[in-house]
Amino acid sequence: NAGVTQTPKFQVLKTGQSMTLQCAQDMNHEYMSWYRQDPGMGLRLIHYSVGAGITDQGEVPNGYNVSRSTTEDFPLRLLSAAPSQTSVYFCASSYSDWTGMFNSPLHFGNGTRLTVT
Amino acid sequence: DAKTTQPTSMDCAEGRAANLPCNHSTISGNEYVYWYRQIHSQGPQYIIHGLKNNETNEMASLIITEDRKSSTLILPHATLRDTAVYYCIVSLSYNTDKLIFGTGTRLQVFP
Numbered sequence: 001n002a003g004v005t006q007t008p009k010f011q012v013l014k015t016g017q018s019m020t021l022q023c024a025q026d027m028n029h030e031y032m033s034w035y036r037q038d039p040g041m042g043l044r045l046i047h048y049s050v051g052a053g054i055t056d057q058g059e060v061p062n063g064y065n066v067s068r069s070t071t072e073d074f075p076l077r078l079l080s081a082a083p084s085q086t087s088v089y090f091c092a093s094s095y096s097d098w099t100g101m102f103n104s105p106l107h108f109g110n111g112t113r114l115t116v117t
Numbered sequence: 118d119a120k121t122t123q124p125t126s127m128d129c130a131e132g133r134a135a136n137l138p139c140n141h142s143t144i145s146g147n148e149y150v151y152w153y154r155q156i157h158s159q160g161p162q163y164i165i166h167g168l169k170n171n172e173t174n175e176m177a178s179l180i181i182t183e184d185r186k187s188s189t190l191i192l193p194h195a196t197l198r199d200t201a202v203y204y205c206i207v208s209l210s211y212n213t214d215k216l217i218f219g220t221g222t223r224l225q226v227f228p
Binding site for chain 2: 004035040041042043044045059088090092105106107108109110111113
C-alpha cells in the first residue's frame with residue numbers, strides 16, 4: 001500500500017517557468033488537499049478537493065491551479081513560478097463518506113521541495 | 118475554526134512521559150481536537166483525536182479538560198524517535214477547508 005505519493009521530491013525552477021507537482025493516492029480517498037510549508041509558518045492550505053470534479057481554494061491559492069479529474073490524482077500547477085513560491089509542498093488525502101459526517105485522519109505524502117530562483 | 122496556542126518548544130528525557138499542552142479557549146461544542154506530528158522533513162503524521170472524552174491509542178493519550186478549553190497530549194515513554202514538531206488542531210471535521218496547522222511545539226527528546 002503506497003499511500004500518498006508525491007513527485008518529484010526536489011525541483012528547481014527559474015522565475016516564470018511552469019510546472020506540475022504530482023500527487024496520487026491509492027486508498028480511494030475522496031478528499032485531497034495541498035499545503036505549503038515555509039520556515040516558522042507551519043502548514044498553509046492552498047487548494048482542496050472533496051471529490052472528482054470538485055475543487056476549492058484554501059488560505060493561499062494565488063499562483064496555483066488544481067484539477068481533480070480522477071479520485072486518485074490531484075496535481076498542483078504553478079503557471080508562472082515566483083521566488084515567493086519556494087517552499088515544501090505536501091499533499092494529503094482522507095476518507096469521507098457521502099454525508100461528510102465520517103472522516104478518517106489526513107494521510108500526508110513526504111513532500112516536494114521546490115526552489116524558484 | 119478555533120485557534121490553538123502551543124508552547125514553541127519542550128524538552129523531555131528519554132523514557133519519561135512527555136506532556137504537550139494546547140490551549141483552545143474558543144473551541145465550539147462540535148469541534149474536535151486533533152494531534153499530528155512531523156518528524157524532521159517528513160509529511161505530518163496523525164496521532165490521535167478527541168471530542169470530549171479522554172482518548173488513548175497505541176501512540177499516545179489525549180486528555181481534554183472538562184470545559185474543553187485545553188488539552189494535553191501524553192507520550193507515556195518518550196523515545197529519541199519522538200523528537201518532532203507536534204501540532205494541535207481544532208476543527209469541525211477532518212475535511213473542512215480550514216484545517217489550520219499553526220506552528221506547533223518542537224519536542225526534543227534527549228538521552
